Amino acid sequence: MGKTINSxxxxxxxxDANIFSHVFIGYQGKNYLALIQRKQETGEIMVxxxxxxxxxxxxxxxxxKFFDVKEKLQQASKIVVGGNxxxxxxxxxxxxxRKHFRLTNRQPNTEWVNLPWLLSRAKSxxxxxxxxxxxxxxxxxxxxxxxxxxxxxxxxxxxxxNRIIAKGIYKNAEDMYDSLQFFVSFTRSMWxxxxxxxxxxxxxxxxxxxxxxxxxxxxxxxxxxxxxxxRKITVKGTKPxxxxxxxxxxxxxxxIMDYWVSDDPKARRCMKNCRDSSxxxxxxxxxxxxxxxxxxxxxxxxxxxxxxxRYRTQNQI
Numbered sequence: 001m002g003k004t005i006n007s008x009x010x011x012x013x014x015x016d017a018n019i020f021s022h023v024f025i026g027y028q029g030k031n032y033l034a035l036i037q038r039k040q041e042t043g044e045i046m047v048x049x050x051x052x053x054x055x056x057x058x059x060x061x062x063x064x065k066f067f068d069v070k071e072k073l074q075q076a077s078k079i080v081v082g083g084n085x086x087x088x089x090x091x092x093x094x095x096x097x098r099k100h101f102r103l104t105n106r107q108p109n110t111e112w113v114n115l116p117w118l119l120s121r122a123k124s125x126x127x128x129x130x131x132x133x134x135x136x137x138x139x140x141x142x143x144x145x146x147x148x149x150x151x152x153x154x155x156x157x158x159x160x161x162n163r164i165i166a167k168g169i170y171k172n173a174e175d176m177y178d179s180l181q182f183f184v185s186f187t188r189s190m191w192x193x194x195x196x197x198x199x200x201x202x203x204x205x206x207x208x209x210x211x212x213x214x215x216x217x218x219x220x221x222x223x224x225x226x227x228x229x230x231r232k233i234t235v236k237g238t239k240p241x242x243x244x245x246x247x248x249x250x251x252x253x254x255x256i257m258d259y260w261v262s263d264d265p266k267a268r269r270c271m272k273n274c275r276d277s278s279x280x281x282x283x284x285x286x287x288x289x290x291x292x293x294x295x296x297x298x299x300x301x302x303x304x305x306x307x308x309x310r311y312r313t314q315n316q317i
Contacts, residue, residue, distance in 0.1 A: 011300050012046045013289065014253055016262035017056035017246065020076045022286055035293050036079055044297050048257065049080040051088045051112055056246045061132075066125045073120035085113050086256075089249050093198040096216050096255075101201055153193040154240070157230045160189050177231045186230075187213055190223045217255035217303045221274060225251040228270040238266075254282060255304045261289045276301035 023029055023036070039045045057072050086092065091108035098105050115131065122128035161173070164185065170176040177183075191209035194200070213220050225248055232238045247267040254260060254274060260283045262268055271283035276298065284292075292298060 009300065010043055010046045011297050012048060012256065012258045012302065014048055014050075014250065014257040014260045015053070015079070016250070016260070016264065016267065017053045017072075018263060019261055019286055020053075020057065020072050020079065022263060023075060023079065032290060032293065033078060039293060039297070045293075046084055047079050048084045048086050048253075049076060049116070050086045050250070050253065051109075052246055052249050054112060054116055056243070057116075059242075063125045066128060070120055070122065070128070073116050077117055077120050086253060089252055090198045093194075093216075093218050093222075093252055094200060096218060097200050097204055100207075100215070101203060103201060149193075149197045153190065153197065153226065154230065154233075156189050156193050157186065157226070158234075160185060161230075161234055173231075173235045177227075177235065183227070184210075186227055187223060190226055191219070194219055194222070218252040221254040221271070222248070222252045224273055225270045228272065232266070232270070254302065256302050258282065258298070258300050258302045259284050259289070259292075261286060 023033060036045070036047065040047065053076070057069060057076070060069055087095070087108040091106065095105055118131050119128055122131060161176070164170070164176060164182060165173065169181075170179065188209040191207075191212050192205075194212075195204045213223060229244065229248065233240060243264075244267075247262070247264065247270070250260070251271065254271070258276075260271070262283060263286050265285075268281065268283045268285065272281065274282045276282055278298075280298070282301065
């Protein structure tokens with residue numbers, strides 16, 4: 001179903017799902033599309049797609065929104081050339097952990113890989129519904145488990161926050177989040193949640209949270225995003241949105257993706273500590289991405305440049 005490729009010399013970009021509805025706006029958008037396709041053909045850049053993108057694009061999956069969703073999937077299929085589809089989040093995180101314990105990797109779920117390409121070409125709602133049925137139960141079961149799991153992680157963080165505040169060690173939540181003590185406690189709590197959330201091997205509990213953060217970059221970025229996200233909720237009183245959970249999950253790919261393109265400033269602020277060797281943010285806006293395309297593509301900067309899994313779909317995505 002898939003093959004391993006070496007992508008260490010290609011600058012890899014990961015698009016937040018909302019980007020797929022922005023790229024083609026107006027005449028200039030079409031020019032950028034052509035430029036993205038050309039840069040991918042010459043091997044300068046690579047744009048990838050995941051099951052998290054698919055779930056987010058299908059949030060409005062109902063008959064009256066069919067053509068809107070179909071258009072976004074068509075746009076995705078034009079950008080993500082060659083079927084550059086990454087494995088699902090759990091498989092991605094497990095791959096690094098299982099390698100540490102010298103365990104055999106499990107085969108990731110690939111039933112969904114051709115669905116975006118097929119749906120983008122469906123001529124009617126009934127045809128699209130028939131295509132969705134085979135994996136619909138899996139998709140919504142996965143989504144429910146995933147959202148329940150993320151809510152559990154936020155609950156853990158909330159309990160930790162309240163417990164420490166109750167001790168009266170800090171004057172306020174802002175002081176607490178600036179302290180190393182709370183950061184260490186938060187990291188340990190989130191490592192326990194990570195083991196459950198990504199269904200990691202049973203012996204993962206023998207690894208300390210400090211070691212996991214140092215050795216497994218996917219966990220580091222995921223945990224940093226959660227830390228800044230929860231800080232925003234508790235200190236500034238921001239209300240969680242369902243789309244936030246997608247952003248949390250996508251942050252784990254920054255260990256192999258060089259730049260994450262998002263037009264959500266809140267998501268970019270949650271990754272403010274994630275920077276390349278020149279000190280530039282790795283979570284960038286669409287405008288910055290366009291500037292890279294028309295000026296100079298930055299060098300690859302992801303900390304793990306090992307080969308990644310690339311799935312060949314029937315055509316493109």
